[in-house]
Amino acid sequence: MAEIRLEQVVKNFGTFSAVKGVSFAVDHGSFFVVLGPSGCGKTTTLRMMAGLELPTAGRILLDGEDVTALPASARDIAFVFQLFALYPHMNVRQNIGFPLRCQNVPRGQINRSVEEAARLLRIDHLLDRRVGGLSGGDRQRVALGRAIVRRPKAFLMDEPLGALDSEFRRLMCGELRELHDRIDATSIYITHDQLEAMAMADRIAIMNHGRVEQIGTPQDIYDRPRTMFVADFIGAPPMSFLDVHAALRRGDRAVTIDGASIEMPELLEDRLEGKFALGVRPENVSFADSSRLRGQVIGAEYLGTTQIVTVTTANGRVKARLPSGKAVQVGETVGLKLRPDRLSLFDATSGEALSSALEAGGRHG
Amino acid sequence: MADISLIDVSKRFGAVEAVRDLSLSIADGEFVVLLGPTGAGKTTTLRLIAGLEQPDHGSVAIRGRDVTRDVPAERDVAFVFQQYSLYPHLTVYDNLAFPLRSPARRMDAALIRRRVLHVAELLHIEQKLANRATALSGGEMQRVAIGRALVREPAVYLMDEPLSSLDAKLRAELRLELKRIQRELGTTILYVTHDQIEAMTMADRIGVMSEGALVQLGTPREIYERPNNAYVASRLGTPAINLIPAELLASQSPPAEARTVGLRTEHIRISSTDRARPHARVHWVEHLGDQNHVHLRLGTHSLVTLADPDQELKAGDEVSLEFMEPLYFDRSGNRIATDRVLA
Numbered sequence: 001m002a003e004i005r006l007e008q009v010v011k012n013f014g015t016f017s018a019v020k021g022v023s024f025a026v027d028h029g030s031f032f033v034v035l036g037p038s039g040c041g042k043t044t045t046l047r048m049m050a051g052l053e054l055p056t057a058g059r060i061l062l063d064g065e066d067v068t069a070l071p072a073s074a075r076d077i078a079f080v081f082q083l084f085a086l087y088p089h090m091n092v093r094q095n096i097g098f099p100l101r102c103q104n105v106p107r108g109q110i111n112r113s114v115e116e117a118a119r120l121l122r123i124d125h126l127l128d129r130r131v132g133g134l135s136g137g138d139r140q141r142v143a144l145g146r147a148i149v150r151r152p153k154a155f156l157m158d159e160p161l162g163a164l165d166s167e168f169r170r171l172m173c174g175e176l177r178e179l180h181d182r183i184d185a186t187s188i189y190i191t192h193d194q195l196e197a198m199a200m201a202d203r204i205a206i207m208n209h210g211r212v213e214q215i216g217t218p219q220d221i222y223d224r225p226r227t228m229f230v231a232d233f234i235g236a237p238p239m240s241f242l243d244v245h246a247a248l249r250r251g252d253r254a255v256t257i258d259g260a261s262i263e264m265p266e267l268l269e270d271r272l273e274g275k276f277a278l279g280v281r282p283e284n285v286s287f288a289d290s291s292r293l294r295g296q297v298i299g300a301e302y303l304g305t306t307q308i309v310t311v312t313t314a315n316g317r318v319k320a321r322l323p324s325g326k327a328v329q330v331g332e333t334v335g336l337k338l339r340p341d342r343l344s345l346f347d348a349t350s351g352e353a354l355s356s357a358l359e360a361g362g363r364h365g
Numbered sequence: 366m367a368d369i370s371l372i373d374v375s376k377r378f379g380a381v382e383a384v385r386d387l388s389l390s391i392a393d394g395e396f397v398v399l400l401g402p403t404g405a406g407k408t409t410t411l412r413l414i415a416g417l418e419q420p421d422h423g424s425v426a427i428r429g430r431d432v433t434r435d436v437p438a439e440r441d442v443a444f445v446f447q448q449y450s451l452y453p454h455l456t457v458y459d460n461l462a463f464p465l466r467s468p469a470r471r472m473d474a475a476l477i478r479r480r481v482l483h484v485a486e487l488l489h490i491e492q493k494l495a496n497r498a499t500a501l502s503g504g505e506m507q508r509v510a511i512g513r514a515l516v517r518e519p520a521v522y523l524m525d526e527p528l529s530s531l532d533a534k535l536r537a538e539l540r541l542e543l544k545r546i547q548r549e550l551g552t553t554i555l556y557v558t559h560d561q562i563e564a565m566t567m568a569d570r571i572g573v574m575s576e577g578a579l580v581q582l583g584t585p586r587e588i589y590e591r592p593n594n595a596y597v598a599s600r601l602g603t604p605a606i607n608l609i610p611a612e613l614l615a616s617q618s619p620p621a622e623a624r625t626v627g628l629r630t631e632h633i634r635i636s637s638t639d640r641a642r643p644h645a646r647v648h649w650v651e652h653l654g655d656q657n658h659v660h661l662r663l664g665t666h667s668l669v670t671l672a673d674p675d676q677e678l679k680a681g682d683e684v685s686l687e688f689m690e691p692l693y694f695d696r697s698g699n700r701i702a703t704d705r706v707l708a
Contacts, residue, residue, distance in 0.1 A: 037532075174651075174660075193533070198653045222654035235654050237537060283655045299541050301566035304589045304602045305631050305671065308566075310541060321655065324586075330548075 002063050002076075002153035002186045003028050004049060009058035011044050018044045020210035021058070026154075026203075031180050031187045033197040036207035037233070042190045043158055045207070049188065050079045050156050062153065078152040080160050086131045086142055092118070093127040096145040103150075117149040120182055140172060144179065154186040161196065173199045194234050198222070206230050222281075224359055225344060228351040231279050237308055239279045240318040243348070247273035255345070258314045260292035263340035265357035275348040282308060284339035285320035291335030300328045311336060368393045368521055368553040369414060374423035376409055383409040385577040387423070391521075394551040396544070400564040400600060401574035407557040410574075411523045414555065416440050428520050438469075443517050445524040449510035451498040458494040460509055461485065464517050484512045487546050504535040511543070515550075524556045528563065540566055561601050565589070573597050595698040598627050604658050604669040607633075611693065613664060616643060619693050620701050627692035627700075630671040634687040635659070635678070642685040647678050661686070 004026040011019040019041040026032040034042045047053040049060060051072035060068045067075055086095050097114045105113075118124040121141045126134065131142060147155060160176075161169045177200045180187050191197055197204050198218045205215045206229075214226045225231035231239040244255050248271040254261045255278060262278065295313035307324045310317060311334060318336060322328070345354045353359070369391040376384040384406045391397045399407040412418040414425055416437035424433045432440050451460050461481045465472045485491040488508040493501060498509065507527065514522055528536045528543075544567045547554055558564055564571045565585045572582045573596075581593045585601075592598040598606045607628040611619045614626050638644060643663060650672070651658040659678055661668040663686065672678055693701040 195653060199651050199658075217652075218654065219652045222652075236533065238534070281655060299544060301541070302585050302589075303562065303565055304585075305629070 003061075004154060004186065004188065005059075005061040006045070006049070007059045007061070009045065009048060009060065010056045011041075011048060011053060012056045018210055019048070019055075022207070022210075022212050023058075024205050024212060024215055026186060026188060029184055029186055030202040031177065031189065031200055033189045033191060033201035033204045034207060035191055035194060035197040035204050035233070037192055040207040041210040042192075042207050046156050046158055046188065046190050050077055051075050052079070076153045078147045078150060078155050080144070080147045080155060080157040086139060086146075088130075088132055090131065091127070092123065092129050092131060092134075092142050092145075095131055095142050096127075096149050099146060099150050113149050113151075114145075117145045120148065120179065121145050136168060137171070141175075144176075148179070148183060148185075151183075154188065155180075157187065157189045159191055160189075161191075161193075169193075169196070170199075176200060195236065198234070206233060208233075223342070224353075225279070226353050228277060228279070228346045228348075231344060231346070235281060237282055237319045239281050239344070240285075241277040241279050241316055241346070242313065242318065243315040244276040244278050244345070245274075246276065247271065248276070248345075248354070257293060260294075262293065262338055262343070264343040264345060265341055267345070268355040268357065268359075271347070271354065276354070277346045277348045278338075279344040279346060280318065280338045281342065282319045282321035284342045285318055286322070286337045286339075287320070287326075288335045288337035291337050293336045293338075294333055295336060297328055297330055297332050297334060299330060368395070368428055369555060370426045371410070371414070372424050372426075374410075374413060374420045374425065376406075376413060376418060376420050382577050384413065384420075387577075387579050389572060389579060389582065391553060391555060393553055396547050396554045396556065396567055396569045397572060398556045398558060398564040398568035398570075399572045399574055400558060400561060402559055404576075405574040406577040407559075407574050408525055409577075411444075411525055411555065411557050414440075414521075415442050415444050415523050417444075441520040443514035443519040443522050445511055445514050445522065445527045447526040447529055449506045449527075449530075451506055451509055451513075453497070453499045455498060456494065457485075457490060457496050457498060457501070457509055460498050461494075461512050461516055464513055480516045480518075484515045487515070487549070488512050488542070503531055504539060507531060507535075507539065508542075515546070515552075521553045521555065524554060526558050526560075527556075529558070529560070536563075543567060561603075565601065573600055591702075592627075592692070592700055594700055595625060595627060595694045598692060598694075598700070602629055604630060604671065606692075607666075607668045607670070608694075609663070609666045609668070613666065614643070614688060614691070617688055617691070620703065622695045623693035623701055624696050625694040625698070626688075627694060628668065628670075628688060629692075632689050632691045633668070633670045634689065635670070635672060635676070636685050636687060638683050638685050642687055645684055645686050647680055647682040647684060649680055650678055 007023050009019060009022045022045055036042045048055050051070055059066055093114055096117055097110045100110045100113060118127055121144060123138060123141050131139060161172050173196055201218055203217055204221055206213045208229050214221055214230050222234055242257055244257055246255055248267055250267055250270050252267040254263050295311035297309060298312050299310045301308040302324055306321050309320045309322055309328050371387055371389045374384060374387045401407050413420050416435060424431055427440055458481060462477050465477045485494055490505060490508050493505060528539055540563060568585055570582055571585055571588050573580045575596055581588060581597045589601045595608055608625050611623040611626050645661040645663040647659060648662050649660040657672045659670050659672045693703060695701055
């Protein structure tokens with residue numbers, strides 16, 4: 001267990017600035033996910049935590065101790081790359097025990113540690129098997145065993161599930177999170193897959209262009225995105241945006257789009273006339289004949305329990321998640337109703353969310 | 366008349382029977398998706414139709430003509446692969462025009478230009494025609510690759526996981542685009558994937574494959590709501606269908622021959638504890654934003670279902686479960702058609 005803190009960490013490679021002043025704190029025992037598209041600086045951030053890169057500026061603290069300049073070997077952190085990298089000529093026991101053998105740990109203690117790790121991963125019945133004959137899932141568990149056998153203070157994982165097919169990835173997400181809870185570890189996990197992040201994290205930091213855009217619990221980030229980038233990166237399908245051109249006043253509870261007045265959470269700031277974007281999640285859109293906000297259905301994607309219906313309006317495309325029993329015709333014109341208390345309003349130029357009662361709802365409850 | 370028909374086609378590679386007695390008819394203008402895990406025989410089926418493999422048995426016909434022994438060039442099919450292979454030194458325009466400039470076609474330049482512009486418009490890449498292929502994003506490159514197949518206007522399109530190398534966001538966009546283009550042009554597409562979302566959202570009919578055989582063929586709704594067996598049931602649906610022993614649901618009086626019950630999220634209703642109904646304990650709530658996956662423990666079994674984001678459930682909660690018209694499977698995994706029993 002460990003607490004990890006980053007303070008204004010910067011990393012430049014020549015003239016390229018990969019990480020531009022990142023700060024966050026990861027509590028003891030929490031599962032923290034750094035999420036972002038490729039090139040956002042998340043892997044560089046992780047490598048600095050591990051001691052594989054030296055920051056250009058800023059500090060990294062492990063349990064309050066400044067480890068910024070310490071080499072990887074002095075940090076008591078396990079770094080898990082793509083899993084599956086096993087030694088094919090060794091059996092499961094030897095694979096898991098390998099890191100301890102390298103540290104010249106006495107044989108009896110290696111055996112005890114390996115057996116304990118194997119029990120945690122529920123592969124103790126496989127200890128004397130060759131890794132070659134194991135299923136994909138069991139191989140992955142052995143690779144994890146090798147990481148946990150040392151009982152490091154923290155685990156850093158860089159897209160460990162990236163190479164797996166989607167079904168298996170979902171299964172391993174659940175297992176990784178359960179393992180984290182069982183061994184009471186501090187885990188930092190890097191991914192570009194928002195579903196993995198939502199499924200596993202206690203808190204998520206979303207990065208873009210070397211900066212952290214938002215830090216919060218999965219639900220908080222989903223419900224109250226602070227920027228259009230976050231709103232668009234999280235959710236499948238992502239948030240839809242409708243163009244709004246207006247002057248806004250503190251206390252406004254509606255905006256006008258194409259002649260239709262759309263109710264929304266009360267605004268807490270004034271804005272001069274300009275371009276804004278009203279953001280709505282697919283599950284907060286429904287069809288209502290009476291609505292003056294109208295559009296044409298251009299596609300319906302059947303998903304079993306639900307369907308995703310895409311509607312084009314004069315002010316942008318909207319995706320709605322509707323029960324799959326609802327009959328929808330491509331080409332028909334429909335009225336759209338948006339759930340008022342769940343709407344976000346963004347400045348279309350800066351991409352930042354305007355202050356509203358939506359945010360306040362998060363603070364108080 | 367079927368655009369593609371396969372009759373009892375088999376293909377063996379050494380000891381492995383890659384495709385086993387497969388029969389399949391695809392109608393003109395139909396979008397059929399073959400769905401299955403790695404090694405199910407999907408790609409081999411596609412390659413047999415393209416003429417890249419020869420069947421050991423059976424026949425392949427395209428537009429009513431037997432092409433079993435024809436070479437690929439004689440079959441009038443276009444193949445789109447997973448990895449887009451564009452000519453990096455050519456512009457987007459020249460990449461699209463390339464298949465039409467083949468000496469075998471002798472197409473005049475004005476017609477080539479018309480076709481390329483039309484396809485570029487369909488794919489929304491008309492602004493990029495003068496760009497080098499290497500100056501495109503991944504999604505644009507894959508559109509050009511699909512466009513190169515479209516310009517030829519072949520009888521059928523064969524697509525092997527064309528979206529799988531793209532990131533999730535782009536994949537979702539191109540799914541919708543591809544379906545739109547197919548509908549607008551009325552083309553016949555046979556598409557191979559292991560991604561159930563692609564299959565459900567694009568297909569007119571899905572063919573579920575397993576170990577070289579076609580297990581079920583039907584509309585996405587048929588496959589999802591009335592799967593032939595437990596294997597098919599588990600291929601579709603997120604979260605995956607819960608398969609639990611029938612005796613756990615004795616209170617539902619399952620059919621006598623039922624061994625396994627299949628519970629999808631829409632078959633499970635969670636309510637506060639009610640003595641008359643089976644109890645379960647909330648093990649874990651997975652917040653995925655719009656949908657929360659609730660992991661339940663029912664006796665020694667785990668169930669995963671969706672809960673409304675506003676439904677306040679937390680680990681440790683005791684709840685009652687109500688089951689609505691679940692699916693029942695017999696000893697060999699085949700579904701018992703309860704709908705007929707009721708009628």
